[in-house]
Amino acid sequence: MTGSRLRLAIEIAVALTAALALAASLIRPDWIELLFDASPDGGDGGAEWAISFAAAAVFLVSAFLARGEWRRAARERVASG
DSSP: OHOOOOHHHHHHHHHHHHHHHHHHHHOTTTHHHHSSSOTTTSSSSSHHHHHHHHHHHHHHHHHHHHHHHHHHHHHHHHHHH
């Protein structure tokens, strides 16, 4: 796998992981307590919302980077004929 394709795969994987964390927080706000059997925020949901906002930011950045990598690869394919 070339560096460009590897970078694209990593960016897509990070975006999907962040989207999954965001979806988990929106669907099941107490997923941290269920998964880790711990309540870092005292049960008020603050940690989950913080993770949701961070995951949304990571998703947007990763998706934007993956889009740029995809377009760069497409331009290289066209240029190489």
